[in-house]
Amino acid sequence: MKIIRGKSEMRAWSLERRCAGDSIGFVPTMGALHEGHASLMRASAKENRVTVASIFVNPTQFAPHEDFNAYPRTFEDDCRIAEDMGVTAIYAPEKVSLYPDGYATYVNVEGLSEGLCGRSRPIFFRGVATVVTKLFNTVLPDRAYFGMKDAQQCAVIRRMTRDLDFGIEIIELPTVREPDGLAMSSRNRYLTPEERAQALAISRGLFKAESQMKAGERSAESILKTVRDEMAGLNIDYIELVDADTIQPLERVEGRALLAAAAWVGKARLIDNIQYEVPTS
Numbered sequence: 458m459k460i461i462r463g464k465s466e467m468r469a470w471s472l473e474r475r476c477a478g479d480s481i482g483f484v485p486t487m488g489a490l491h492e493g494h495a496s497l498m499r500a501s502a503k504e505n506r507v508t509v510a511s512i513f514v515n516p517t518q519f520a521p522h523e524d525f526n527a528y529p530r531t532f533e534d535d536c537r538i539a540e541d542m543g544v545t546a547i548y549a550p551e552k553v554s555l556y557p558d559g560y561a562t563y564v565n566v567e568g569l570s571e572g573l574c575g576r577s578r579p580i581f582f583r584g585v586a587t588v589v590t591k592l593f594n595t596v597l598p599d600r601a602y603f604g605m606k607d608a609q610q611c612a613v614i615r616r617m618t619r620d621l622d623f624g625i626e627i628i629e630l631p632t633v634r635e636p637d638g639l640a641m642s643s644r645n646r647y648l649t650p651e652e653r654a655q656a657l658a659i660s661r662g663l664f665k666a667e668s669q670m671k672a673g674e675r676s677a678e679s680i681l682k683t684v685r686d687e688m689a690g691l692n693i694d695y696i697e698l699v700d701a702d703t704i705q706p707l708e709r710v711e712g713r714a715l716l717a718a719a720a721w722v723g724k725a726r727l728i729d730n731i732q733y734e735v736p737t738s
């Protein structure tokens with residue numbers, strides 16, 4: 458597996474692969490890889506001739522008071538996992554190469570970026586959309602893979618890819634969970650054993666609400682109450698039912714609904730969601 462640090466080297470490598478007729482799959486990450494990332498890499502390696510995974514802790518998606526400095530950096534372990542999953546090349550640029558002095562250009566996906574996580578992290582999606590644009594422009598992939606745990610991020614990237622005519626296929630894969638239901642996240646490493654046990658209230662609440670929806674409940678109020686009751690012991694950021702594409706609040710479950718929750722557990726801000734598509738009869 459090749460490790461590429463330079464922007465021009467990355468672009469040249471990708472152009473060469475494209476000229477040779479190889480399809481390029483791309484898995485953008487901030488490292489601290491877990492089985493969720495591994496599932497994206499595995500899928501990409503299966504569906505494309507070559508796979509590039511990026512490892513870059515992107516400063517522009519963190520506010521000054523957030524965990525940019527503390528974010529786990531485990532480069533050697535990450536490379537081992539990526540290689541095992543069939544990744545062909547790792548792109549790990551330096552911060553100064555992506556954001557040199559005088560950097561001034563940002564991508565903002567209006568509307569989708571403001572609700573849910575955007576409320577407590579107002580610059581987050583601008584940072585994500587900007588870095589993903591820069592990575593797309595360098596890696597030149599045919600397909601890019603994202604996890605549905607970050608459902609709002611997926612909606613932002615889908616819309617950005619469409620609006621900016623990237624011509625890249627966005628593939629979203631299901632959230633990978635621990636056997637007890639906890640959604641896998643690099644930030645789970647921050648949890649003490651007690652906090653980890655408390656964090657299970659998030660997935661428990663979402664699963665209960667999912668059963669309610671499957672049984673025919675359509676009132677957002679009733680569904681949100683179920684999750685709120687289950688998560689009562691946590692420091693809740695939000696629990697919301699929204700349309701999965703527009704991220705606009707729903708009063709009733711309809712179309713493709715996204716039930717999303719975020720809470721602080723100890724030092725970790727955790728997010729999770731389930732998506733439910735109302736069957737058309």
Ligand code: PAF
Nearest residue numbers: 485486487515585588607
């Ligand atoms: O999901 C992530 O890990 C990050 O937000 C991403 C897409 C790699 C951009 O930094």
